[in-house]
Amino acid sequence: MTAVAICATLTTSLALPAVAQTALDNLITAAKSEGVVIVDTATTRFPAESGPNLSKAMSEKFGVDIKVELTNSAPAPVMTGQIIEEAKAGIAPAVDLVSVPLAFTKALNENGAIENIDWASLGVDPSLISKAGNSVWVNTVARAVVYNVNLVKGDDIPTKLADLLDPKWKGKIAGPGFGDAYGMISVPVLGEEKAAEWLKALYDDQGLAVISSMTDVPNRVANGEFMIGMGVSANYSGLVDKGAPIANAPLEKISGQPYFSFVVHKAPHPNAAALLAYFMCCTAEGRKALLDNMGWSMFDTEGSEQYALGSNGRGVTPSEDWQLNEQARVGKAMDKLIGR
Known part of the structure; x- marks a missing residue:
């Protein structure tokens, strides 16, 4: 047939x-x-x-x-x-x-x-x-925030995106090299206006290190080059399974692509x-x-990393209309905020 x-x-x-x-x-x-x-x-x-x-x-x-x-x-x-x-x-x-x-x-x-x-x-x-x-x-x-467990501990572990703007993290945060990722990390959680303000402060004031490959961000957090990273989850490439000192920050709200x-x-x-x-x-x-x-799953897939991050209503995804009609525009705007 x-x-x-x-x-x-x-x-x-x-x-x-x-x-x-x-x-x-x-x-x-x-x-x-x-x-x-x-x-x-x-x-x-x-x-x-x-x-x-x-x-x-x-x-x-x-x-x-x-x-x-x-x-x-x-x-x-x-x-x-x-x-x-x-x-x-x-x-x-x-x-x-x-x-x-x-x-x-x-x-x-x-x-x-x-x-x-x-x-x-x-x-x-x-x-x-x-x-x-x-x-x-x-x-x-999951557009997660990850941290090196040997370098970030206790009350210092972020629980919301705004925590990354604390001056103690200046020069110690890495993120992907394209604006679309930051749009997905922040807009569904903060709204577009606050998300733009957050990213501008992260880049201009906190010295965000922009890494070309999103999947390389957790690698560089795991090796201690940076304390905190964002874009993908800690075990996205199997780092946690391999024993790397990296974990997902327990965010109150986390966005998913x-x-x-x-x-x-x-x-x-x-x-x-x-x-x-x-x-x-x-x-x-x-x-x-x-x-x-x-390693593919949904926020409601029990036993998955996504479930640990986004279950009980903590995981949010944007509407289909936003994905189709606004995501590209927001990504381009975010590119400008990270000098791209």
Whole structure:
């Protein structure tokens, strides 16, 4: 069954559990015939066993033998730009499934670069489906504040973003080198005006060290170069598991960046890609496999780092309208505040 045929089947089916199960069964059959799904994880690298472990978990859930291949290409802006250019030129993409912040899907949709899978007809919870209807929420990256446990202790451990403006931290804080990250760290928690004031003070008065790679920030906190960092959680790259002296600050409120998965238009294995996305977003087994093998989860995923940071209402995410229509603008404004 082709991707177009599956989309038509899902679109014409009624939103009833039995019909949703029939649509899922059809998708499983079509995915089985493709046998492989290629996932572009941008610049994030995962252990070699992650793909095979996801394959095994999906096989146990659906009774299919589908090879999950994880590949790296480029940062999300470059990667999505390439997908758009391929779509405009009619070039077949090399990958099937991509997960990005929702803001990136706006241009992708405008250029017809996302396959029109009808997730709602598969019975997916509406809260996990983008308003465009063709991507699903699979992960929330906690925009955390981290600290070196050997250098920051007791009452000095920050509990809110304003604590980073204490003069004692001058020259001792590191953050990522792009404004969008600071927008996500601060705006959902403080509001746009106060967030801009906070970042300006952090950069101008506190001597914020701007690090080009966001994932390198916790590394440099762990090695003692800086006392405090922000952008990703302490164990985002497995530092805590490796025994590094780093932890997440117990913030009263913490923001998260939602990541949505979509099937690339004219993907070589669209049905296998759709099944994997469904597995990741919408099944308990898939969420566990994501957490165990990629560290991906939601604020409500018990046992996850995200849950420890944002459960009980402490984790907040911006509205879809803000992500699509304001996030890019705010990111550019924040760039100026850090000299970019």
